[in-house]
Amino acid sequence: MAKRLVILGGGESGVGTAILGKKKGYDVFVSDFGKIKDNYKEVLALNKLPWEEEQHTESLILNADVVMKSPGIPDKSPIVKKLMEKGVPVISEIEFAQQFIEVDTIGITGSNGKTTTTMLTHHLVKQGGLNFGLAGNIGKSFAWQIAENKHEGYVLELSSFQLDGIVDYRPHIAVITNISPDHLDRYEYKYENYIAAKFRITMNQTENDYLVYDADDEIISKWLGEHKIKAKKIPFSLTKELNEGIYLKNNTIISNITNEEFTMPINELSLEGKHNVKNAMAATAVAQLMRIRKDTIRESLSNFQGVEHRLEKVLKIQNVQYINDSKATNTNATFFALDSMAAPTVWIVGGVDKGNDYDELMPLVREKVKAIVALGVDNEKIKKAFESVVDVLVETTSMTEAVKIAQKLAEKGDTVLLSPACASFDLFENYEDRGKQFKNAVQNL
Structure with missing residues (x-):
């Protein structure tokens, strides 16, 4: 018998997961407590996928072998509680989809700057000739792209909600841009729960993986001081010179994380502002770890167009x-x-x-x-x-x-x-x- 995959939420990640699930032989059902947008209904109909809206029918949900919960649905919601009580695994789209790929992913999280850093990183690896998809909290869903199978890797923007629902997901390169209080309403108003959610990005990494992070961020430094991680640490900083990492000196970004030292004056960056210097440092770290040529990195940082709705x-x-x-x-x-x-x-x-x-x-x-x-x-x-x-x-x-x-x-x-x-x-x-x-x-x- 086919395993039953129930998907809570009929948005981008839900519909993408449904398509991938069907392709992999699951018995799929999509349930949304709100309304499903017309364009998604068309996709579901086209793929002959059963769905319901404005309700959660328990008899069709509690019999699931695995449930993919959209990031917008809190753990406190009654249907999720019932599934947990029954011991049904409730995971995120990222967790469900990652089991079907052998290729590397770059996972990027943080309270701020993650969209810009994700898009900038994707721009750098693409300009460097790598055919990577862009997904996660952004663009066409990760699961959907895996179902279409056109990419040799993925750059993922990951929210704390997506990270809450991972078990085995392991990015080859993880980035934490910064941590500041956000979404505390979803973490019982406990800052430490939210911080722990962000650090789930590195929990499955091995010695062959990398964690790129802001060394000026006190919360990140404190957590790394108190917890052991396996990944190789790659810090970046605006204030201190780093023996191994990326830092700022005389208004120039200097990176010594690989054998090839990389430098770039910040006035050549297309994005303005101190926070964007940090975003550029994080993206540069990833590009260098992916062995992208220095000239390509420099050129890409100076012609990147920025993100809509962000300054x-x-x-x-x-x-x-x-x-x-x-x-x-x-x-x-x-x-x-x-x-x-x-x-x-x-x-x-x-x-x-x-x-x-x-x-x-x-x-x-x-x-x-x-x-x-x-x-x-x-x-x-x-x-x-x-x-x-x-x-x-x-x-x-x-x-x-x-x-x-x-x-x-x-x-x-x-x-x-x-x-x-x-x-x-x-x-x-x-x-x-x-x-x-x-x-x-x-x-x-």
């Missing part, structure tokens, strides 16, 4: 620069954004707060922000934090209105920055939808 310059109108940083869904990401502002800033902030502590932003807000537009259903916490710090704070629940207010508040030479520091689900479908609405509103000014 994306939209338009200049009446000498006011509008910047879309909708992808900043926590305070740490917004810290980087405010830190890189050179002009007085009208800051659009707000959404679903994930247990944010706004204290770390105070010095930057005092120094750079002239006015705040709070865009959210509930702005109380933001008001309480910043009312006394800025001269003007206006509340709204519409993006079009937020942009119009910002335009009124901005003068020539100012910047209007959308960097919400919060999730988007109170008013938008996701951060992409929020960013697109911002760009539309700016284009219609």
